[in-house]
Amino acid sequence: MSKPIVVKVGGSAGINYDFVCDDVAALVREGQRIVLVHGGSHELNLLSEKLGKPPRFLTSPQGFTSRYTDAETLDLFAMVYAGKMNTRIVERLQKRGVNAVGLSGLDGRLLEGPRKASVRAVIDGRQVLVRDDYTGRVEKVNRDLLSLLLEHGYTPVISPPACSTEGEAINVDGDRAAAMIAAALSADQLIILSNVPGLLRYFPDESTLIPELRYANLEQALGFAEGRMKKKVLGASEAIAGGVRQVVFGDARIERPILNAMQGRGTVIRA
Numbered sequence: 616m617s618k619p620i621v622v623k624v625g626g627s628a629g630i631n632y633d634f635v636c637d638d639v640a641a642l643v644r645e646g647q648r649i650v651l652v653h654g655g656s657h658e659l660n661l662l663s664e665k666l667g668k669p670p671r672f673l674t675s676p677q678g679f680t681s682r683y684t685d686a687e688t689l690d691l692f693a694m695v696y697a698g699k700m701n702t703r704i705v706e707r708l709q710k711r712g713v714n715a716v717g718l719s720g721l722d723g724r725l726l727e728g729p730r731k732a733s734v735r736a737v738i739d740g741r742q743v744l745v746r747d748d749y750t751g752r753v754e755k756v757n758r759d760l761l762s763l764l765l766e767h768g769y770t771p772v773i774s775p776p777a778c779s780t781e782g783e784a785i786n787v788d789g790d791r792a793a794a795m796i797a798a799a800l801s802a803d804q805l806i807i808l809s810n811v812p813g814l815l816r817y818f819p820d821e822s823t824l825i826p827e828l829r830y831a832n833l834e835q836a837l838g839f840a841e842g843r844m845k846k847k848v849l850g851a852s853e854a855i856a857g858g859v860r861q862v863v864f865g866d867a868r869i870e871r872p873i874l875n876a877m878q879g880r881g882t883v884i885r886a
Contacts, residue, residue: 619648619765622806622873623793623850626654626696627843629810630867632704638873639770640711648765650800651708651715652773652793655700656682656843662695663688673736673745678837679845681734684749684786689776692786693719696774705772715770720753720777721784725761726792728754730779751785753777753792756799790843790850798857805854806876807847808867813882814844828884830855851884861885 620642624635639649659682663670668691671683684692697719708715720726730751733744764771775792776784790807797805816823818841828836833852840848844864851862862884865876875881 617647618803619650619800620804620806620873620877621650621652621793621797621800621802623652623790623808624654624867625789625807625809625843626656626658626700627810628657630657630808631869631872632707632867634870634872635808635867636704636707636711636713638871639708640713642873643713643770648770650761650765650771650773650796650802651704652789652796653696653700653704654789655696655774658700659692659695662691666691673734673738673748675735676737676742679849680842681750681788682786683745685747686749689749689784689786693776693784697721697776701772701774708770708772713770714768715772716764717772718774720773720775720787720792723757723760724755724778725757725773726753726755726775726777726787726795727757727780728752728777728785728787730781730783730785749783749785751777751779751787753787753795756795758799761796761800788846788850790847791853794850794854794857794859794862797854797859801858803860804877805851805859805862806865806873807850807862808865808872808876809843809847810866810868811844812866812880813864814840814848818842818844825882826879828882830884830886833884855884855886
């Protein structure tokens with residue numbers, strides 16, 4: 616049986632989930648096993664604004680950006696990611712004949728790791744510790760649960776939140792979670808789709824797409840990765856360190872986004 620492919624599709628504006636689901640369905644019909652991980656940042660921003668709680672983001676001293684997630688934001692996060700986004704993606708796949716199963720990282724402790732006791736952030740030029748933040752990092756994947764679903768013909772559709780070691784819901788980075796899933800399943804390929812064609816040397820100039828990178832050069836790539844792309848580069852590094860053969864950053868705005876990425880269209884990262 617072929618090794619699964621893990622696909623992470625982001626949640627930014629402009630992403631075409633119908634194109635993504637078309638490709639998942641085509642691959643599943645051919646016998647390919649797929650694990651689909653998704654985000655929902657744009658929808659969460661819209662909901663937060665509507666409810667009078669504008670999104671707030673924290674920037675670490677290293678330049679990584681994350682969503683400030685207090686208890687109220689965590690409720691909104693669950694509503695959007697594990698609720699609307701997950702349900703609608705599963706619905707799209709069911710309409711295409713794919714027997715998809717929607718899961719959050721909490722279900723069966725699918726994604727597990729410690730909640731951070733505090734988050735170090737730069738605010739107004741000063742480093743501060745934020746202690747009421749429900750965020751963490753995935754350190755463990757319930758491989759048996761995913762394997763059981765895949766072996767019985769189901770297509771898992773996974774979103775944060777994850778489960779803390781204490782059983783709390785925590786916000787985790789989806790790209791790094793997908794990297795952990797790919798490593799746990801010994802996947803040949805991790806495909807990370809977003810609203811850009813790949814890693815750009817001079818963001819947002821799409822003509823500066825970097826078509827190929829080696830694992831040894833990923834730390835250097837962090838220097839010109841902008842915004843959310845920094846976490847994607849970090850996730851790619853962690854996936855390859857975990858044994859994944861290849862990571863591809865692809866474009867989720869275009870038709871055949873997964874198939875194009877599998878053929879090397881985007882930024883291909885190899886060990």
